Amino acid sequence: MSLKLYHFTVSGPSRGALLAARYLQLPIEIQPVNTFKKDNLKESFLKINPQHCVPTLEDNGFILWESRAIACYLADKYGKDEQFYPKDLQKRAFVNQRLYFDATFLNVKMRAICAPILFSGATEIQKPLKDDFNTTLGFLDIFLSSTKWLAGDNPTVADTASYATLSSILAVGWDISSFPNIQRWVKQCGSLPGAEENDAGAKEYGEAVKKNLR
Template sequence: MTITIYHFPPSAPSRAALLTARVLSLNVNVKEINLFKKEQLKQEFVKINPQHIVPTLDDNGFVMWESRAIAGYLVGKYAKDDSLYPQNPQLRAVVDQRLYFDCSTLFPRIRAICFPVLYLGETKVTEDKKTALHEALAFIEKFLHGKKWLTGDSCTIADISAFASISSALAIGWNIGNYPNIQAWVERCKTLPGADENDVGAKQFGAAVLKNMEPGQI
């Protein structure tokens, strides 16, 4: 069995896919694709993934991408039970809702702050972008009310995905002091297998953003 994940450590979605593999205790071959150096545009990688994005999974010749889809696939094929992605339709629907929230709201609002700084030469962050991210975090805070994890008492791939996203925000200095539920949840997420590896990538991301950002923007 050979599982390869094409990975870029600063990328939150890429870290989410790899973190899922670590939580599942899978033996994976990690091949780094440096987006800062545009290695994703090399012909050999485009042949594997014409959309040329990370993470990309190659499971013995079965190739797919999109971090949340990869996470669901890995759990479905390799998990010993369904706790990370329940089979029960209602429980799974809640996990999916949280995943889609990360995909459509949380991560894009982090990206809206960081992408222009990394790639478009911007050095400041506008107040509307800050407000939008705080709004997303306020929803996460509500999701966690009375719960240890985003959907209940067990960690799921929704937690893994959102943790990868929020760790990127924390790495650029985002203050979550007003979100006690998130603070406690982040500490729980830090106990997951692979969390230290996620932290290394998040710090690389934060350093790259802060290098180009004017002081005092966050």
């Protein structure tokens, strides 16, 4: 096995892919790519990933990007059991639903808040964006009212991906006191392999956002 992850600690998607690798206990070489310093635009990286985003996985010559695709690939190829990314059609569909929720709601709305502050000079969080994100958290809280983890009794790729997303905005100081099921889940996620490493990166993300807030 020869796995390399082009990774930036600050990046939520990148941390999501790494959390999956850590959950699966895979030996993985980390190749730092600091997108704040534009390492991702160097010719050597563009040859690997013309879309120049992290995370990017290299598995013995096979290249893959998109954090959730990476997590699913690693689970399918190297998972020792079928729990983390089930093979059963309906169980997998349920995990995928949660995974797509993270990709297309949670992460998108989180970025809508943080990207303008990180990259475009915004100094405050607009109320409509705040309300919209809290609405999304409300859905997540409902999901977690009926299951221990996001898609059942055990952690799946949906949990590692979503935790990477949520930990970033929690590090900005987001208030989740009105979402008891999310609070419980966040605590649980703290015991996932690699959670500490994730949280250190999320803290860097939070600091980067907070320093631009008025």
